[in-house]
Amino acid sequence: MKKNNKKPEILFEVSWEVCNKVGGIYTVLSTKAKTLYKVLKDNLIFIGPDLWKNKTNKLFKEDKHLFKEWTDSLQKDKLLSVRVGRWNIPSNPIVILVDFTPFYEFKNDIYAFMWEHFGVDSIREYGDYNESSMFSYAAGKVAKSFYEFNKLDGKDVVYQAHEWMTGMGALYLKVAKPEIATIFTTHATSVGRSIASNYKPLYDYLPGYFGDQMANELNVQAKHSVEKAIAHNADCFTTVSQITALEAEQLLDKKVDVVLPNGFENDFVPKGGQFTSARNTARKKLIEIAQKILGIAFNDDTLIVGTSGRYELKNKGLDVFIDAMNDLSKTNSCLDKDILAFIFVPGWVGEARQDLLYRLKQNGDKQETTSLEFPYITHWLHQMESDQIVSMMRDRGMKNAKENKVKLIFVPCYLDGKDGVFNMEYYDLLIGQDLTIYPSYYEPWGYTPLESIAFKIPTVTTNLSGFGRWVEGMDYFNRGITDGVEVLKRTDQNYSEMVENVAKVVCDYSTLNKKEINRIRNRACQLSEKALWSNFITSYYDAYAVALRNKDIRVKEQSKS
Known part of the structure; x- marks a missing residue:
């Protein structure tokens, strides 16, 4: 069945790797931006962590004139601190870098909120869980603030969260600003990666693995918990390949709505001589x-x-x-x-x-x-x-x-x-x-x-x-x-x-x-x-349409209750 490819009027793309070149997701976002920018222009907004407050980041160029009225309004908010600028990649899309460190003071309250509303178990957190979660929550707050300040009611706004590391922000929005449609993209499940990394046979025994049980065995309970919660609560659940879709369905107990294969841009490959x-x-x-x-x-x-x-x-x-x-x-x-x-x-x-x-x-x-x-x-x-x-x-x-x-x-x-x-x-x-x-x-x-x-x-x-x-x-x-x-x-x-x-x-x-x-x-x-992204981008349009349609249904049902 052909989907109605309804495109968002505002798209937030959220990842730890925005202006932060640490892995493959950076390549996904930075190469896809050029194709999306042709359609959305400055309505394409990336949100990433501000890890360079006192350092130079050659990937980010701050522009204090962008969204100035909104950023000025944030000065009254002691928690929400952002820098707005451009990502130094082709098309130079807008980026909001958020300082998430003030939220550590309220970490327990945030985790209690996630437990109360979505059953996210953060008790056995360790490693990068706190850092990622505070960034994710802060990113959700950024989207909500931007939406409300710019009076975007009635607009088709989509918030796409990449990996479990951004899941809490999307979960927060479902409660705090349900009018924003959410997409969750898992690039690899935390349990699946852990099974493979611990030299356990992933593929022969995949039908017999239970995600919750394996998360306990491999000590990734907190990451798995938030990942599973956002997979079930996002308006559209996606992953990057058919093989990971099978993994996600088995370990997260949720069938993927759309597969989003990772495209590429080749404009930086030298030509001729x-x-x-x-x-x-x-x-x-x-x-x-x-x-x-x-x-x-x-x-x-x-x-x-x-x-x-x-x-x-x-x-x-x-x-x-x-x-x-x-x-x-x-x-x-x-x-x-x-x-x-x-x-x-x-x-x-x-x-x-x-x-x-x-x-x-x-x-x-x-x-x-x-x-x-x-x-x-x-x-x-x-x-x-x-x-x-x-x-x-x-x-x-x-x-x-x-x-x-x-x-x-x-x-x-x-x-x-x-x-x-x-x-x-x-x-x-x-x-x-x-x-x-x-x-x-x-x-x-x-x-x-x-x-x-x-x-x-x-x-x-x-x-x-x-x-x-x-x-x-x-x-x-x-x-x-x-x-x-x-x-x-x-x-x-x-x-x-x-x-x-x-x-x-x-x-x-x-x-x-x-x-x-x-x-x-x-x-x-x-x-x-x-x-090339010109061939793969249609899958993203499918995902936007699914998310916006499910959001409309969700909001309509909430208004009746």
Whole structure:
């Protein structure tokens, strides 16, 4: 049945990652904004946490003239403190950053309110629960204040809350300002992620898991409680992929109303000669760093392979990647080229290696002939002896010896252009890779492989990622790495098979000639264009329509009672 795509007149998008680049949700919001802005203009308003009151945030530019009358009126409110400005991304949408710290004083009252109205159990909170909840509640107060000051009664106003971390704000609005329609988007359930992270089989036993029971077992009761409450109380419950929709229905006891796949914008991908120049620069930098660490010369045809993402050894398939590279380093017969592999995953990083910096600064273009001590890492780590990636490489006996066809290097820093070694941003290094591998076990969507193919880098993903499932459903693009994306079948039981299959993809790819590789790279780029926001945004319009319709029904029923 075709939905009536009624669009909001005012849209609040609320997330911890607004102007705060910490994960995939930042990419969702910052890339989608351009498409939404074309329709909503300055009626698209993002709400995020003000974490930089006394610091510079290059992603946010304050504008004290925006909504000045409203912000002036807030001076009478000792609790609600905001800064209004623009997000430094394409389209420069309006952002309200809220200082949530004053609400800590009333934390117990807020939690009592949530328990009384929605049964949210905050007793066993810990970690980031308080911080997230205070921000979420403050964000809800911001939306209510803005609505009332600007007299938006009769307007179609939607409040979209991303992840459990923003759930309390939407719950608060249901009581305090029921005229605002709410959408809740879970990008990954707290219980599902915890099951996977604790090395429990998620998929084989999913029908037998009960969310409340598992939340108690895994000690995520508070997060699960608010997540479940908002899933049941939002006017529209959404998630990012079909695989996460199944997870959410089982663990939150609520069927998803609309699936919102994560799109992408490719306007920042270099074109033509600029693309070639950027790729050559990136390859040169990656090979230079490897040479300085390893004391080994690399040929121009060296195959550069990479993986990246959140530091979750099992969930992101980092363990599979390491074992596959280890197997290839010991079994060289299938490889036509040397393999230079990188793990770009931020860890508990200390500082850039001074011995590496010395070689880079003092020795210049000199060809090193000896390796550095610990020839597998670019930055020192705090407690390096217990780091999971380093420990796994050590346990496997991976020494990056000259005779090994595969050399694996761990880059444990956030690539923001100021890391001290590469001094290049992530995308500026991604473009120089030849093949990327993301053998994820738990991946509700999977931006990293999508980003990869946008830069014409063929990629490997799995059927347990939302992106992988999407690729499997694409006509003419689901024939494996020859179409730009290899979707490997992963289960709870086939770890060894996954390692073998990843190694085989790398081996096969290493034998391809330049003409074949260029065709595959072009196919990867063509597939990425199918995932642009211009193609995916209609799902959001469906969600807005569902939320507004359910809000109208809810308000009408409340008026009768």
